[in-house]
Amino acid sequence: MLRLERVRKTFNPGTANEVRALAGVDLTIEDGSFTVVIGTNGSGKSTLQGAISGAFSLDAGRIVLGSHGQAADITDWPEHRRAHRIGRVFQDPFAGTAPDLSVAENLALASKRGSLRTLAPLLRGANRGHWRELLAQIGLGLENRLDDPIGLLSGGQRQSITLLMATLTKPSLLLLDEHTAALDPRSAELVIGLTERLVRQSRATTLMVTHSMQQAASLGDRLIAMHRGRVYLDVAGAEKQRLTESDLLGLFTQMRRDDRFDDAACAAVRAHYR
Amino acid sequence: MSLLIATLAIGLVFAILALGVYLSFRVYQIPDMTADGSFPLGAAIAARMLKEGADPVTATATGVAVGALAGVVTGIIHTRFKVNAILAGILVMTALYSVNLRIMGASNLPITAGTLFTPFDDAARAMLGAETTIIGRPVPSNDIGLLAASAIFVATIATLLILFLKTELGAAMRATGDNARMLRALGTSTDRMIVVGLALSNGLVALAGALFAQMQGFADAQMGIGVIVLGLASVILGQTLVGPVRSVSLGVAGAVMGAVLFRLLVAIAIRMGLDANDLKLVTAVVVLAAIVGPGQVKEFRARRARTRLRKEEAHAAA
Numbered sequence A: 001m002l003r004l005e006r007v008r009k010t011f012n013p014g015t016a017n018e019v020r021a022l023a024g025v026d027l028t029i030e031d032g033s034f035t036v037v038i039g040t041n042g043s044g045k046s047t048l049q050g051a052i053s054g055a056f057s058l059d060a061g062r063i064v065l066g067s068h069g070q071a072a073d074i075t076d077w078p079e080h081r082r083a084h085r086i087g088r089v090f091q092d093p094f095a096g097t098a099p100d101l102s103v104a105e106n107l108a109l110a111s112k113r114g115s116l117r118t119l120a121p122l123l124r125g126a127n128r129g130h131w132r133e134l135l136a137q138i139g140l141g142l143e144n145r146l147d148d149p150i151g152l153l154s155g156g157q158r159q160s161i162t163l164l165m166a167t168l169t170k171p172s173l174l175l176l177d178e179h180t181a182a183l184d185p186r187s188a189e190l191v192i193g194l195t196e197r198l199v200r201q202s203r204a205t206t207l208m209v210t211h212s213m214q215q216a217a218s219l220g221d222r223l224i225a226m227h228r229g230r231v232y233l234d235v236a237g238a239e240k241q242r243l244t245e246s247d248l249l250g251l252f253t254q255m256r257r258d259d260r261f262d263d264a265a266c267a268a269v270r271a272h273y274r
Numbered sequence B: 001m002s003l004l005i006a007t008l009a010i011g012l013v014f015a016i017l018a019l020g021v022y023l024s025f026r027v028y029q030i031p032d033m034t035a036d037g038s039f040p041l042g043a044a045i046a047a048r049m050l051k052e053g054a055d056p057v058t059a060t061a062t063g064v065a066v067g068a069l070a071g072v073v074t075g076i077i078h079t080r081f082k083v084n085a086i087l088a089g090i091l092v093m094t095a096l097y098s099v100n101l102r103i104m105g106a107s108n109l110p111i112t113a114g115t116l117f118t119p120f121d122d123a124a125r126a127m128l129g130a131e132t133t134i135i136g137r138p139v140p141s142n143d144i145g146l147l148a149a150s151a152i153f154v155a156t157i158a159t160l161l162i163l164f165l166k167t168e169l170g171a172a173m174r175a176t177g178d179n180a181r182m183l184r185a186l187g188t189s190t191d192r193m194i195v196v197g198l199a200l201s202n203g204l205v206a207l208a209g210a211l212f213a214q215m216q217g218f219a220d221a222q223m224g225i226g227v228i229v230l231g232l233a234s235v236i237l238g239q240t241l242v243g244p245v246r247s248v249s250l251g252v253a254g255a256v257m258g259a260v261l262f263r264l265l266v267a268i269a270i271r272m273g274l275d276a277n278d279l280k281l282v283t284a285v286v287v288l289a290a291i292v293g294p295g296q297v298k299e300f301r302a303r304r305a306r307t308r309l310r311k312e313e314a315h316a317a318a
Helices: A045-053 A103-111 A128-138 A155-167 A185-202 A213-218 A237-242 A245-260 A263-273 B002-027 B035-051 B056-079 B085-104 B118-128 B141-165 B168-178 B180-185 B190-216 B227-242 B248-271 B276-317
Strands: A002-011 A019-029 A034-039 A060-065 A086-089 A173-177 A205-209 A222-227 A230-236 B108-110 B131-134 B137-140 B218-220
Touching (some): A019 A045, A019 A230, A034 A045, A034 A213, A045 A060, A045 A173, A045 A205, A086 A155, A103 A128, A103 A155, A128 A155, A213 A245, A222 A237, A222 A245, A230 A237, B002 B035, B002 B141, B002 B168, B002 B190, B035 B085, B035 B108, B035 B218, B035 B227, B056 B085, B056 B190, B118 B141, B137 B141, B141 B190, B168 B190, B180 B190, B248 B276
Parallel strands (some): A034 A205, A034 A222
Antiparallel strands (some): A002 A019, B131 B137
């Protein structure tokens, strides 16, 4: 389980570039759920992921991860410590793998997620047969390229492997941050297919940020729309399943309409009618 | 011939320096200035301990350990306190200058006791007599002993380094230089990896310093000046020898070959009349040229191609 309590974050406070990215977010994600997050530009949807993964420290609030006896307040944990329990896939398809290392070496580093890096040979006792099976699932012929430097592969191939690496050790939480946004349409489709399959297989608790209304409508069992650093809409179950792409587009129009009447506009209008 | 053999022996000792620089510069992309202090640090500790009657293995090993500690200090200044890596190195290097003087008690400390090289020296003399001939030229056999010893040291260190870089820890260090964000996302502190890496790098540099002092018969406070640039020259030269490879073994082999070749080139240049005082100037220029050269050539070619195209278009239009 993941629980966010009154989480706040403002970037560059007190400067011209001040951005209130998270304005008090309360959110509980149940184990095994697949939550899709959408939102307007600057709504805080990516900041939300950063707050959970530990990319920056919070101004206020706390974050608790894990259920029952394993629950831990991770608010003050550094990024690498949180990663013991959190698998991540980034928007940049090259960010999740080390290009000079081979496919097998990348997978081996991921299979030892969070454990101490020892002086044991990295690839000794590696389960190459299992890795080949996993790679074959992707369907791009990667099963024969275990010993190639991963830098030789395409963005779609590398993003697929990053997804495998993120789920290899069955983490408590899987964070997907617009992980198909930088791919060509065919690769994006492939990676989304793989995402669905891996999430279903591993039953990983998943939080996926996406810019694609099609993905948001078709994937997941819960949908959260962020707007101005807050949760604007939160639907689950049957209500979520009924949502269509055009419903979501309508939602965006509504959010933009609300936007036109923001605090500043109110103040201006009030001044006018005084 | 004797000069050639002595040059090769020194080149091989500098190959260990190059391996240290390979680790910080090629693996982490940090040109670690600490090397200019940890090289004479290894030398100073070895010389002082030999003077105090320690056996050569202990003296050398202590030099390596304290050199590694210098790397830890630089690493912590850089990662914990977020000081720029080059500045962190410069600070530690400067501090080490005083430390080295303290250790030696003078700016120069001769080594009169037996060294790590002595057994090899003795063995060569026992087998070959005082002098031997190679391709018809006389060579003092202790030079052969020196060369054999350095070759054995370098081969051992290079093999260990290659094996290390293929361990979990070694691969995690490579991944840190390659894509630090990825390694953090896999649950490993990249800060810790950098500290460990700089420790290892400076341990190797200190080993090179300790061996160089024992080979020359003295340690000197000034012997560290320009060591990092020398190491960079070797690594970059080695890289051009083996090509832009991703293989660890070839990268390490390249650094070793680069160091030896660089030493040979220096010996030849001095033989041909280069003033030894100009050596550091020439080295710096060579390193600069090797770093910026390829990019400049590419840019020049692209510009020339554009000009030609423009001329052709103008011609076609006319």
